[in-house]
Amino acid sequence: MEFKNSKSIALQIADNLSERILNGAIEIESKIPSVRELAAEMGVNPNTIMRSYAELQSRNIISNQRGIGYFVNEDADKTIREWRKSEFFELQLPQFAHQMQLLDISFDELEKHISKYLSKHNNEN
Amino acid sequence: MEFKNSKSIALQIADNLSERILNGAIEIESKIPSVRELAAEMGVNPNTIMRSYAELQSRNIISNQRGIGYFVNEDADKTIREWRKSEFFELQLPQFAHQMQLLDISFDELEKHISKYLSKHNNEN
Amino acid sequence: MEFKNSKSIALQIADNLSERILNGAIEIESKIPSVRELAAEMGVNPNTIMRSYAELQSRNIISNQRGIGYFVNEDADKTIREWRKSEFFELQLPQFAHQMQLLDISFDELEKHISKYLSKHNNEN
Amino acid sequence: MEFKNSKSIALQIADNLSERILNGAIEIESKIPSVRELAAEMGVNPNTIMRSYAELQSRNIISNQRGIGYFVNEDADKTIREWRKSEFFELQLPQFAHQMQLLDISFDELEKHISKYLSKHNNEN
DNA sequence: GTGGTCTAGACCACC
């Protein structure tokens, strides 16, 4: 796996796992790879994976069973969606709307650009 | 002035100055405060202001006249708007559209939230 | 059975068995389930049950008859009570009193909370 | 500083700092020692102190100012007291009351033991 | 100077 420089590796891995849970690549209630295993797979130090897992655990997405490993929680997909939605509406949207106002961009103009982006992106898949 | 922890203070100050130029609080072609002056006013290390001014200068928003100080360029407001527009359409909008798609947010929902934000923000001014 | 993460599973099971002996769910001098049986019932590794039984045996609460199984000792209930009382007065109570002092909690406030707990817990049975 | 084995060193240091804030040894809104400084003072690795500070920051007891250091929050003492009280009443007290019930200890008996403990402890100071 | 993150390697309790 390759990493960007803008966010910590641990958080990028946590995001990546969330994504995999959302699209079903990792199943609800299944065991996820052990710390050491995933560390080896991703070419990263086990401590880094520990921090990823700690982050996910603090968000109630995974849980630990002593001496056995980490498991995906029952409502993990719901939890992830709620968490992302609240981040979107409370953090990203206000900044975005502020920019629109400053730059004098109308909602119609925005809609046009977004649908252009979406159609382009869907054709690639 | 209070600072967030997600962005460097120098860049936050540069943004703040840009905004003040856009809304006319700082006039075109006027002299802006000296590094030391602004540093004192903002309770920040002069080195930090230096980096803010360097950032603005590299974007052709202000210019330095040796021994006199920094001045706002003639087309500063236009430059700022162009710079922000390109950032908006090339960086922020794609991320935003991607999030919308992932979270399955409709245009109607988006418009509702944005207009709510705008009306709230306009009442405050 | 569900387990907390703060204490080892083996000790939690030992506590659970003690509790069941105290309230009569497991009778004095009766045979308790075999290691494998209890392990299956609790969804736990047999090694873990082994450690629970070893703990109880070291406290003279159960005894092993080779090839037959583990049996509850004659004075098990008395032994458990004594063990818990000494733990209570020598370990838990001092910490508890120390906390009360630190947090400036009065006896009246304490009594109120304890009786609330007791009445709630009695209604459930 | 010497450490017990029952709790992680990082958490023991966080508790220690909380205590020092409560009793005024560390003042509200003051800067606390830098990570490296405290690490040297306590004979511990800087990473360990980092975890202590992260814990305190997540509890809104201290805050970070970029490139300068950590500072004690305005209401830190209040926050610490509230946090400890909620832990006391929600975690420790129920376990304690449960033990009292099992061991058939009356509130009068409890009060007697606690006041004995307190008087003994106060004479020592 | 400050914190933040990461690696490498160790040791522990627990299952």
Place this chain on the structure above:
DNA sequence: GTGGTCTAGACCACA
């Protein structure tokens, strides 16, 4: 085997 914690040492961005 599992996670949890700690050390030692490095590098980075930021003030």
